[in-house]
Amino acid sequence: MIHPSSPQAHSIDTLWDVSLIISTVVYVVVIISLIIGTYRAYRRSRSNDSSVAPSDLTLKRVVVASTLVTVAILIVFLGYTFATIKDVNPKPASDELRIQVVGHQWWWEVNYIDPDPQNYVKTANEIHVPTGRPISLELLSRDVIHSFFVPALQGKMDLIPGRLSKLQFKVDTPGVYRGQCAEFCGHQHAFMAFYVVAHSPNDFYQWVYSQRKSASPPSDSLRKQGEKIFLSGTCAVCHNITGTLAGGTLGPDLTHLGSRTTIAAGILDNTDANLGRWILNPHKIKPGVRMPSNQLAENDLRALVAYLEGLK
Numbered sequence: 001m002i003h004p005s006s007p008q009a010h011s012i013d014t015l016w017d018v019s020l021i022i023s024t025v026v027y028v029v030v031i032i033s034l035i036i037g038t039y040r041a042y043r044r045s046r047s048n049d050s051s052v053a054p055s056d057l058t059l060k061r062v063v064v065a066s067t068l069v070t071v072a073i074l075i076v077f078l079g080y081t082f083a084t085i086k087d088v089n090p091k092p093a094s095d096e097l098r099i100q101v102v103g104h105q106w107w108w109e110v111n112y113i114d115p116d117p118q119n120y121v122k123t124a125n126e127i128h129v130p131t132g133r134p135i136s137l138e139l140l141s142r143d144v145i146h147s148f149f150v151p152a153l154q155g156k157m158d159l160i161p162g163r164l165s166k167l168q169f170k171v172d173t174p175g176v177y178r179g180q181c182a183e184f185c186g187h188q189h190a191f192m193a194f195y196v197v198a199h200s201p202n203d204f205y206q207w208v209y210s211q212r213k214s215a216s217p218p219s220d221s222l223r224k225q226g227e228k229i230f231l232s233g234t235c236a237v238c239h240n241i242t243g244t245l246a247g248g249t250l251g252p253d254l255t256h257l258g259s260r261t262t263i264a265a266g267i268l269d270n271t272d273a274n275l276g277r278w279i280l281n282p283h284k285i286k287p288g289v290r291m292p293s294n295q296l297a298e299n300d301l302r303a304l305v306a307y308l309e310g311l312k
C-alpha cells in the first residue's frame with residue numbers, strides 16, 4: 001500500500017501519510033503533556049504548596065482549547081477522507097476496459113467483456129491490463145463473499161453473491177502486482193491469491209490477441225496422448241479448453257494454461273513438476289480444494305502435463 005502504482009492507490013497512500021503525521025504529532029504532544037503534568041504534580045506533593053496548582057480558569061482554558069483542536073483535526077481527517085473517496089471512485093470513462101471478475105472457492109475467474117462476443121477472453125487468477133487506460137472491474141461471486149484486494153492499485157472491494165460491485169483503477173507503470181482475497185471465505189481463503197500483470201498498451205494488445213485464439217491442437221504424440229487423457233477422463237467435466245470438446249465451467253478455464261506464471265490461485269509456480277503434483281493430489285497442497293485427486297500412471301501424467309503446459 002505504501003508503494004502505490006495507480007492514481008487511486010496514490011490517493012489512499014496520501015490519506016494514510018496525512019493520518020500518520022497528524023496522529024504522530026497528537027501522540028507526542030499528549031505524551032509530553034503527561035510527563036510534564038506528572039512531574040509538576042510530583043513537585044507539588046513534595047513541597048506541599050497548593051498555591052502553585054493551576055487555577056480553575058487555566059484548567060478550563062486548556063480543556064476548551066484541546067477540545068477545539070481535536071474537533072479541527074477530525075474535520076481535517078473528514079475532508080481528506082471525502083476527497084479520497086472521490087478520487088478512488090472515478091466516473092466511468094468511455095475508453096475503459098471492462099473486466100468481469102468472479103470469485104470462487106478458492107480461485108478467480110476473469111472474463112474480458114467485449115461488444116463482439118468473438119473477442120471474449122476467459123482466464124483465471126491472472127488479470128492482464130494495459131497501463132494508462134481506465135480499468136473497470138465488475139465483481140461477482142458464485143458462492144460466498146470474497147474480497148478483491150490489490151494493495152498497490154486500489155482499496156478492497158467485496159464480491160457478494162447476487163450483487164454486482166464495481167471497482168475502477170488505472171495502472172501507472174508496467175509490472176506484476178500481487179492481489180489477495182481479503183474476506184474470510186472458507187478453508188483455503190489464505191491461498192486465494194492472484195496477480196495483476198500490467199503491460200504497455202502494445203504488449204497488452206498482443207496478449208489479448210493470443211488469448212482470443214482457441215487452443216492449438218497438439219502436434220507431437222506425447223501431447224496428443226495427453227489431450228486424449230484430458231478429454232476422456234474427469235478433467236473435461238470441470239474445465240474448459242476452447243477448441244476441444246472440454247467445456248466444463250466449475251474450474252478455471254485452461255485454454256491458455258501454459259501462458260500463466262502460477263497455478264492453484266497464485267500458490268505454485270507454473271512448472272511441469274508443480275502441475276504434476278497438483279493434478280495427482282491437490283489436497284496435499286490446498287486441503288479442502290474442490291478439485292478431486294487423480295490416479296494416473298506416470299506416463300499418462302507426463303503426457304497430460306506436456307499437453308496442458310503446451311497450451312500457450
Ligand code: CUA
Nearest residue numbers: 146181185189
Ligand atoms: Cu475468497 Cu477469502
